[in-house]
Amino acid sequence: MIQKKRINFFIIFSLLCALPLGKGAEAGVNIITPKTLNWWMQYGETFVLINVNSYLECMDTRIPRSICLPCDEPNIKNHLPEKKNTKVVIYDGAINVKTKCPLTEKLLELGYNQIYILQGGLPAWKWAGYETESVERIPRAFVPSLPATECEEWLKANKNAIILDIRPTSSFEVKHIEKAVNIPLSLLHKRYQDIPLGRPLLVVDEDGTKSLLAASYLVRKGFREISRLNGGMLAWERSKKRK
Numbered sequence: 001m002i003q004k005k006r007i008n009f010f011i012i013f014s015l016l017c018a019l020p021l022g023k024g025a026e027a028g029v030n031i032i033t034p035k036t037l038n039w040w041m042q043y044g045e046t047f048v049l050i051n052v053n054s055y056l057e058c059m060d061t062r063i064p065r066s067i068c069l070p071c072d073e074p075n076i077k078n079h080l081p082e083k084k085n086t087k088v089v090i091y092d093g094a095i096n097v098k099t100k101c102p103l104t105e106k107l108l109e110l111g112y113n114q115i116y117i118l119q120g121g122l123p124a125w126k127w128a129g130y131e132t133e134s135v136e137r138i139p140r141a142f143v144p145s146l147p148a149t150e151c152e153e154w155l156k157a158n159k160n161a162i163i164l165d166i167r168p169t170s171s172f173e174v175k176h177i178e179k180a181v182n183i184p185l186s187l188l189h190k191r192y193q194d195i196p197l198g199r200p201l202l203v204v205d206e207d208g209t210k211s212l213l214a215a216s217y218l219v220r221k222g223f224r225e226i227s228r229l230n231g232g233m234l235a236w237e238r239s240k241k242r243k
Helices: 002-017 033-040 055-060 101-107 119-125 148-157 169-174 185-194 211-220 232-242
Strands: 018-020 028-030 047-051 067-069 087-090 116-120 162-165 201-204 226-229
Touching: 033 119, 055 067, 055 185, 055 211, 087 101, 087 119, 101 116, 116 119, 148 201, 148 226, 148 232, 185 211, 201 211, 201 232, 211 226, 226 232
Parallel strands: 028 116, 047 067, 047 087, 087 116, 162 201, 201 226
Antiparallel strands: 018 028
16 A cells, blocks of 8 residues: 555656646657656656767766767667657756757657656756766866967967867857867767877867867877867857957
8 A cells, every 4th residue: 555655656746847848849848857857767667868968978977877869860760769658858968958959859750759858957967966977987187278369369379270169060050260170079989080180279169068078088089289268169259259
């Protein structure tokens, strides 16, 4: 009898905490709180947990039981369950619950009807005190941070430098620093060998939150003259507007 009440409470709790995204949200896409996800894990709920960060970020830090499937991964069918009514929980490293990526739309197109976005992403999971794992931790290296206001002078002094833009290609195509080369972070572990060694390297991301991990990874691969743009493209754009 006690066990039955416990199970019923779990069902009610899950329904209350798995909330729809709100007015205008896609049918079948809901919000799930870290607490509810933790309950699902404890009570054996059937679901697939997907980390939609880049492969390097996912292997560096993720929630246990996660599979790594970046937002821009073109082939996702082999990673998904056959039953379309299986619960699918996706999360990234952002704290904005409405963060979207093309993977959500792909899941809907394939007919999955129980899609959940983890409220607050990985930061909220950590703040709640729940366990994470590091399958292949990338030791953070000391990488100089270049202020956006000094970027042009740095480029003049390092004329053979490579500007490595690690943002998604869709963002790169909208706007980027002149002569920058685009290798999205999701592909860096596959394409780092395309980057010439022995030349100064400036790593650029969107807002300065991902460049340290990328640069630290490249240090492990033998790159030495690396800097990262402080504040990323957002800082670069602000510095250009001030002029």
